[in-house]
Amino acid sequence: MVGAVIEEREARDGSPVTGKGPGPFRRFWSRWPLWSAPAAIAWSVLYGAAHVYWAFGGAGFPFARVPEDRASSSVLDPSPVEVVAPVFAAFCAVAAAVGAVMLHQQRTGRAVSPGRRRALLVFGWLTAGLLAFGVPDYTLIAVVAFAPALVVFAFTGIPGPQGGLEDILYWHRDNLIIVFLGGLLWALATLAHQRRTADRCTSCGRGERAAASWTSPERTLRWGRKAVWIAVLATIPYDLTRLAWYFGLPLGITDEFLKEMQDTEGMLEIGLGLGIMSTLGSLLTHGLVSRWGEVWPRWVWFKAGGPVHPLTAIIPASIVSLALLPGSMMNFRSGFDPEMWGTNTPMFFWGLWGLALGAATYSYHLRRRGECGTCGRG
Structure with missing residues (x-):
């Protein structure tokens, strides 16, 4: 069984084998099936807590109506805080609970019934898709395209009337990057759970059967x-x-x-x-x-x-x-x-x-x- 092979190798070596002399990034990345679920839970708890804060009148609600030069093009911008904040907080609470179930299975190795497995995977993939692709706008590709210029502007300042990087990466946009990262964490956690419960290697996805x-x-x-x-x-x-x-x-x-x-x-x-x-x-x-x-x-x-x-x-x-x-x-x-x-x-x-x-x-x-x-x- 794949799970037994992984446990045996990790018990012997103390960590997943990643080849000769892997660097810190490769060592960290090789363990993504282990840290992705805790990271997705932590993101859900923290982002949900932020929406609880905003629901009770806290400043900085990222989907509020703001001047056009500070707005994003998210599907949620603008939206009423009294509606979106409680809904997002409840959604994050459910997500954290689902993540806890995935993490419990990861640590105990107990079999999951087909119905529960299907429900967890559907929720996990829908959450990943909503956070990574449904809520954000073009901010991510703009940051990728302008990344070299942004590095230069951090030292030289931005030409024109803008005051600084805060006029490009303001809070409404920063929030969408945070939401996108949450979607990626949920995608990793769900993929690891999907492979683990199918008795496949969580790192590469291979199983006992021959590859397709x-x-x-x-x-x-x-x-x-x-x-x-x-x-x-x-x-x-x-x-x-x-x-x-x-x-x-x-x-x-x-x-x-x-x-x-x-x-x-x-x-x-x-x-x-x-x-x-x-x-x-x-x-x-x-x-x-x-x-x-x-x-x-x-x-x-x-x-x-x-x-x-x-x-x-x-x-x-x-x-x-x-x-x-x-x-x-x-x-x-x-x-x-x-x-x-x-x-x-x-x-x-x-x-x-x-x-x-x-x-x-x-x-x-x-x-x-x-x-x-x-x-x-x-």
């Missing part, structure tokens, strides 16, 4: 390539509109709006930069199904010929794929404007982009993974 044929290297490369091309094609509408605007073509917008952007210092340059970053990102996506995604190519001269560690590709690709989804859903909620479709319709495809990029990343993971350090399979 679609996970073979040949099959994963085949569907991984299709996913890469879908991801690349999904970026084209956004890239084309931003490029057209920079060169004075009102593609998908009115002439008045183009003039307004031209009169706003740096606006078109930012759009062009984001379009270029999107294009470069789509080119890098090919590395997930190419040789240069496994062995550093010559144009990376300081590492040329050396092996690419899988996490070097998996971590950034996973972050981008997850961040794209709530941004896409937010733009769908904004609707379609025939005269101004260029402002948000290209972002409808971000959902397809995120799903395809996630599939391509998973294909890369399946091909690059070796023997599991926890159960020894592979």
Whole structure:
């Protein structure tokens, strides 16, 4: 049984086996099946307590109506504190209880009835989806896109009328990042519980049965390539509109709006930069199904010929794929404007982009993974 193998190896070594000389991050990450449930519980308790505070009149309710330059585009913004805060507090209390049940099973190893297992998994996945993709807006992908600039701005200040980083990452947006992180914790906790109760390795998902044929290297490369091309094609509408605007073509917008952007210092340059970053990102996506995604190519001269560690590709690709989804859903909620479709319709495809990029990343993971350090399979 997988559980017995894991317990035997951990009892012998004191921690999950992670290979030769793993660094601190890899050691920490290798234990995610153990810490994800306690972390999800802690998040639920703390965030639920915050909503209790807001329900009783505390300051800082993150979904309150605020000036437009301090608002978010969350589905909950704005909303009445007397309704949302108690509901969120109750939801977090139920989530903490569900997490406690998962944690109890993790520590005792007792079998779970099919009905209870199904109910826990449904709640866990719905909670993860709601928190990670339902409540947040485009903040996450904006932070990812502007991350290099934000690091510079932290030292130099932000050009223009803004006062500082607090004018970009204000509380209404910070709260959505916290909610998104809660969704990720719940996804990890639920995945670990799903694997554990199916008697599979919680780290790699392998079980006693032979792996499905679609996970073979040949099959994963085949569907991984299709996913890469879908991801690349999904970026084209956004890239084309931003490029057209920079060169004075009102593609998908009115002439008045183009003039307004031209009169706003740096606006078109930012759009062009984001379009270029999107294009470069789509080119890098090919590395997930190419040789240069496994062995550093010559144009990376300081590492040329050396092996690419899988996490070097998996971590950034996973972050981008997850961040794209709530941004896409937010733009769908904004609707379609025939005269101004260029402002948000290209972002409808971000959902397809995120799903395809996630599939391509998973294909890369399946091909690059070796023997599991926890159960020894592979």
